[in-house]
Amino acid sequence: MYYGTVTVTTIPGKRFAAIEHLKKLAKLSSEKYGVPTEVLGNGTGPIYKCHVVSKYQNMAQLDETNKKLLADPAFQEWFQAGEGLIAWQDARSDLFEVFE
Secondary structure, three states: OEEEEEEEEEOOOOHHHHHHHHHHHHHHHHHHHOOOEEEEEOOOOOOOEEEEEEEEOOHHHHHHHHHHHHHOHHHHHHHHHOOOOEOHHHOEEEEEEOOO
């Protein structure tokens, strides 16, 4: 099992709007693609950082989902709507393997 994370920086004064925007991505990923996804905020550290965390059963699911998501017009629309809420140039992606 794997957890994929995307960490973003919210624009000053837009944190709560950005969180609501990120929740739309989590809903799209969970409902349309069957990938459990949540939005997390820092419990410690900078409050303007948010994390979108997705749980994948295997790397094949991750690769397939990413390809579909990037080609999805709904994702493209969501991404464009994030302009002014999220500092995309600061976004970071990480992947973690779960040892069971």
